[in-house]
Amino acid sequence: MKKLAFFPLAILFSGALIDAHAQSSVTLYGIVDNGIEYQNGGQGSAVRAVSSGLFATVYGLRGSEDIGGGYRVNFQLEQGFSGVTGAATDPTAAWNRLAWLGMTGPFGELRVGRQKKPEYLFLNGEIDPTAVKSIASPINNFQDVTVRASNAIAYLAPTIYGFTAQAMISLRDQTTKPSNGLRFYNVVARYVNGPFRVSAGYESQGNATGSSVQKVWRAAAGYRAGNLRLYLAYQSERQTDNSEKRDIYEASTSYQLDPFNLVSVMYGYAHDRAAQGKNAQQIGLTYEYFLSKATNLYVAAGLIDNHGKADYTLDGTQYSGIPTAPGAYARGVVLGMTHKF
Template sequence: MKRKFAIPILGALSVFAAASAQAQSSVTLYGVIDNGIEFQNAGNGSVVRAISGGLFASRYGFKGSEDIGGGLHVNFQLEEGFSSQTGAVSKAGEAFSRQAWVGLSGGFGEVRIGLQNTPQYIFMNPELDPMAVMTLASPMNNFNSLTIRENNAISYFTPTYYGLKAEFMVAMRDSTTTPSNGFQFYNGALRYENGPFRAAAGYEQAANATGSSILKVFNAGASVRAGAATFFLAYHTEHQTDNSIKRDVYEASADYLFAPADQVALMYGYARDRTGNGNNAQQLGLAYEHYLSKRTTLYAAAGFIQNRNQAAFTLNGTAYAGIQGAPGADARGVTLGIVHKF
């Protein structure tokens, strides 16, 4: 009799222990698949091509968290980008080229160490325009020098105080840089949310791989929601200390949710060359999203860039570069695609 009762009791204890472990630690597999077709002409002839990453970069990854007690959690994320048109990884020879970090979070905020997204990408991009600086329709995507992620990075996220939250990051040099030690990258961003109003500002300083020049970037953006519409204003300035780049970018944009599953965005941007060469440009962009479900979206995006003098801006997708254009030539393009998140 004792043996008969022991088996179900042990089984119940095993289920209880497994449930407790699940509550304390979790790992999630996730991903995004984005495929589409693009037409683009940048002054050197037109192309029609299959694209991956017109709206979101295709990726898969693992993220997890362990509750170690006292309000503390150990967190990690591993993420790899790939072409969902060919299956090829974004960077050959790298198992997780997008993110590979571990960190600790609690009442003090959060610390992350490793390859990770920058404060610019996390805090600034969603505040600059309706597309969060994605698709060829976004002038901020086409005119700006943006650092999306950094190796050897250490970042700190503050808790939220009265709608304010900040992130700070530094990144170390390694054997691929000259010199091979010390700091190479600094980035900080502050975001404020209060009901329908949002604003953010950030500064970035990044040395090139040879240590011969430094890119200095400042961004600011604000938006206000009014019913089904949201209006955005954004400013970007960048300066390469060797004076190869010295540019200001201004953007005004808006989106409108005209049905529960349909949203349209209109964006205008102007890039002002401050080197004295007059290589200015302006862009008009239009994007449309239809939400088939919570996980699947159909999208269309269009962009037109008017380049001046020797300016040669092109229309970049979220995860791929636009075709090389002739200096001073206009660029135009359209993408149609589908995104599924899992």
């Protein structure tokens, strides 16, 4: 009788396991972005094969499990690599871009692990049409910041009446001095009202030796009118040891000509307030032709006018530009193809 009583319970329990398993999902995803680039930095030119000219070339795993009551457990693992050599962007790390575990619910979302800072995950799309990617984006070329943080704890708030916010802290470890305590904190916010968008963020990050702290302010405003988008952005970077004191301004626009063609134009100015004679300005241009929802062809071009001792170069989304002579023009163009899976 005990066996007969247990039998329906076993069936019920196994059914619950099957149902729970059915509510879990793991997705393999990736982007491959390859192209041919020409650059000249005033002390020589280069024609080279590049990967990640517009989008970072990556592959990754994204998973989610519905645990009931409006709660889900999520994770993401992501590795960056070169689509022209196959080499990992950081061979010392198995998942060099993302490695986090978290939970979503009515409270919002909590993530723990290596991840993009809210300053860039959340705000880059508000800054310019490329989301601060490619040689065409002035802020991408002028800024001196890190995009990801390890040992990080992030909170993503739900949207309430068009307003939402994100915050993150990151802890030190054995690779830093001191090896414990708080290394980084960041908070950002965005408000959307119809075609208008306003966002701002602040971050503070200590260096690995604990001898200096970088403080970054960002603000952006945007407006959409049909197929036209307008962007205004400002970024301030300060180092407490006075090695960096820079303001960056950018104005840009994009226009969707039709479902297949997108054109973007960007202008930026970097103002060196540390009196080191490193001011510069840039104009950038991108054109994208969408072959399908997953594949597009693109052209990205940039021209930097370096002043005085400035030697800014044209950086791809996941690679560095060639060396530029101080005070010289840096110019380049990349033709590429992107496929997302």
